[in-house]
Amino acid sequence: SRLLPNLWAWFGGAVVLLSASSFLILISRTLELSRAPIADLMQFLPVVVEKTDFGRIWQVRILALVVLWVAWYVGRLRMDRGLSVPVSAVMLAVIAFTRSTTGHAGDHGHFALAAWVDWLHVLSSGIWVGGIFVWAFIIFPMLLKCQHLNRSVATDTFGRFSSVAATGLTVIVLTGIYQAWEGLGKADALWQSAFGQILLVKLALIVCLVYLGAYNRYTNLPTLDIWSGRKRAPHPFSRLPGFRMRNFPNMDDAGNLPLRYCARTVTIQSALGAAIFIVSAILHHAMPPTDIRNLG
Incomplete structure (x- = not known):
C-alpha cells in the first residue's frame, strides 16, 4: 500500500x-x-x-x-x-x-541514424540504471521492513527486473559500440584523446556495474530462489571466483539476510550508476575526435 x-x-x-x-x-x-x-x-x-x-x-x-x-x-x-x-x-x-x-549525435541531422541510436542508448540507460535506483532506495527498503514478507513474490519481482535490466544492457552495449566508433573514428583515439580517456572511465564503471548485475542474476537470484523455498540448481557461474553462492545452512533461520545481501549489491550498483551519469554528462560536452578532425 x-x-x-x-x-x-x-x-x-x-x-x-x-x-x-x-x-x-x-x-x-x-x-x-x-x-x-x-x-x-x-x-x-x-x-x-x-x-x-x-x-x-x-x-x-x-x-x-x-x-x-x-x-x-x-x-x-x-x-x-x-x-x-x-x-x-x-x-x-x-x-x-x-x-x-x-548533442553530438544531432550533428548528423536531427533525425539521422546517430540521433536515434543515441536516443535508444539514453532510454535503455534510464531503464537499467533508473530501475537500480528504484530497487535500491524504494523497493528493497520496503521489503526489508515487511513483517510478513512473501519470499516468493519478492524473488519473482526481482527476477523480472533482472530480465528487464539484461535486455536494457544488451541495447546499451550495441548502441554504445556504434556511438564509440562514430565519436572516435579510429581505435587509438580511445587513449590518445580526452574524449576517449573519459570514455574509458565510463567503460570501467560500466564493467563494474555489469559484474554486479551478473552477480545478482547468477548468484543472488538463485540464493533468493532457495530462500523462497524452491529447489534450483546452481548456475555454472557459481563455480567461478566472485560468483560463488553464500552458504546458509538453514534458510528458515536466515531471516531476511539473503535479501539484505542482494540489497547491498544493488545499493553499490546505484552509486556506480550515479557516477556513470556524471561521466556521461561530461562526455556529452566533450568534443569527439571525429568532430575535431572534421573541423581541421
Whole structure:
C-alpha cells in the first residue's frame, strides 16, 4: 500500500531534477553559443530560445516537461496506474530525444541514424540504471521492513527486473559500440584523446556495474530462489571466483539476510550508476575526435 505513494514521490523528485537540468542546459548552451560573460546571459537567452535550432528543440523539451508535470500531479493525486503512466513514459521519451538531437549525435541531422541510436542508448540507460535506483532506495527498503514478507513474490519481482535490466544492457552495449566508433573514428583515439580517456572511465564503471548485475542474476537470484523455498540448481557461474553462492545452512533461520545481501549489491550498483551519469554528462560536452578532425 505504501509502494505507489513512494514511487510517485520519488518520481516527482526526478522530474524536479529533470526540470532543473533543462534550464541549466539552456544556460550552458547560451553561454557556449554567445561566448558572452554570464553577466550578459539574459541578453542572449531570448535569442537562443527563439532563433536557434537548439532553442526550438528546447521549447519542445519544456512542453514535454509541462505535460510530464501534469501527468505526475494527476498520478500522485489519484494514485493512478492508468493513463498517467503511459503519458509520463511518452514525455520522458520525447525529452530523451531532445537531449540526443541537440548533442553530438544531432550533428548528423536531427533525425539521422546517430540521433536515434543515441536516443535508444539514453532510454535503455534510464531503464537499467533508473530501475537500480528504484530497487535500491524504494523497493528493497520496503521489503526489508515487511513483517510478513512473501519470499516468493519478492524473488519473482526481482527476477523480472533482472530480465528487464539484461535486455536494457544488451541495447546499451550495441548502441554504445556504434556511438564509440562514430565519436572516435579510429581505435587509438580511445587513449590518445580526452574524449576517449573519459570514455574509458565510463567503460570501467560500466564493467563494474555489469559484474554486479551478473552477480545478482547468477548468484543472488538463485540464493533468493532457495530462500523462497524452491529447489534450483546452481548456475555454472557459481563455480567461478566472485560468483560463488553464500552458504546458509538453514534458510528458515536466515531471516531476511539473503535479501539484505542482494540489497547491498544493488545499493553499490546505484552509486556506480550515479557516477556513470556524471561521466556521461561530461562526455556529452566533450568534443569527439571525429568532430575535431572534421573541423581541421
